[in-house]
Amino acid sequence: MNVAEVFKNNEKWIAEKLSINPDYFSDLAKGQSPEFLYIGCSDSRVTAEDLMGIQPGQAFVHRNIANLVNNVDLSVMTVLNYAVRHLKVNHIVVCGHYNCGGVKAAMQPADLGILNPWLRNIRDVYRLHKDELNAIADEDARYNRLVELNVQEQCVNLLKTAAVQEAIVHRDLTVQGWVFDIRTGRLIDLKIDFEKILKDITEIYKLY
Ligand code: CO
Numbered sequence: 001m002n003v004a005e006v007f008k009n010n011e012k013w014i015a016e017k018l019s020i021n022p023d024y025f026s027d028l029a030k031g032q033s034p035e036f037l038y039i040g041c042s043d044s045r046v047t048a049e050d051l052m053g054i055q056p057g058q059a060f061v062h063r064n065i066a067n068l069v070n071n072v073d074l075s076v077m078t079v080l081n082y083a084v085r086h087l088k089v090n091h092i093v094v095c096g097h098y099n100c101g102g103v104k105a106a107m108q109p110a111d112l113g114i115l116n117p118w119l120r121n122i123r124d125v126y127r128l129h130k131d132e133l134n135a136i137a138d139e140d141a142r143y144n145r146l147v148e149l150n151v152q153e154q155c156v157n158l159l160k161t162a163a164v165q166e167a168i169v170h171r172d173l174t175v176q177g178w179v180f181d182i183r184t185g186r187l188i189d190l191k192i193d194f195e196k197i198l199k200d201i202t203e204i205y206k207l208y
Contacts, residue, residue, distance in 0.1 A: 034060045037083035039076065039154070040095040041067045041102065046180050048095070051187055060087055066102030066150065067094055068121050069157040077161070084163040090172060092158055095187075096151040097180040103147050122146070125153045151177045152192050159198050165208040168198070 017024040036059040038048040048054075048061050062079040069076055083089045096103075105112060106122035126133060129149045136142040155177045158164050167173040177190040 028057060032057055032060075032087065034058050034083075034087060035090045036060070037080065037087075037089045037092045038062070038095060039067055039069060039079075039093065040180075041065065041097055041100055043097060043100065045182055046095070046097045051095075051180055051185070060089060065115075065118060066100055066106070066122055067096050067154060068118070068150075069094065069154040070118075070121055071157065071160070080158070080161060081163050084167050084173065088167075088171070091174050091176055092164070093176045093178055094151050094154045094158070095178040095180055096147045096154075097182055098144055098147055099182050100147055103150055104143060107143065107146065122150055125150045128153065148177075148179055148190055151179060151190060155192055155194065156197055156201065159194065159201065160205045160207075162207040165206070169208065 014025075021027070034057060036052075036054075038052070038059045038061045040046055040048055040061070040063050042063045042065050048059055048063070049056070052059065060079070060083045062076055064073075064076065069080070071077070080092075084092070102119060103122055105115065106119040106126070112119065126146060126149075129146075133142055133145060133149070136145055155175050158175050159168075164173065164175065175192075175194050177192040179188045179190060180186075181188060
């Protein structure tokens, strides 16, 4: 795929959309009211809209390496606040994926420069769940479980924010932890018990 092809594809895409609905782009230009905030990995194989079967306008999207919700990352915190407080999304999704290079890298003893502080968030997830993870003998199974636990902890990080706490009190907002299985294409709901987690952490993290 070269750059010229991209622009040709774009023309084709415009024609397709307009053939179905001549007002497609003028409607899009009127504004957005997405139901989902999707926080996922930057991995080129894990595209939010494709795997969810949704169209432009349906999800506000933030992607970074290993789908982290870091308290001091201004980018993810800004996206989160805008999506929850202004766009008033109904669901926040943290979607990890098996075969995640970021999670794999965090399991290796290697100096990766600027990636070190970023990936340390995943090492912290490992430390929190060390007993469970170290009890898994098979390395691939341990890797898969860390992908899942990383999603869970990023969801917990969402629950620690004032914007999410406020929205849960005043309207319907759900937090969803999902994993995309690249090997099958399947989206897996981790069915994390957020009410229980919220109760457990409220004593320390209550802001609102
Ligand atoms: Co990844």
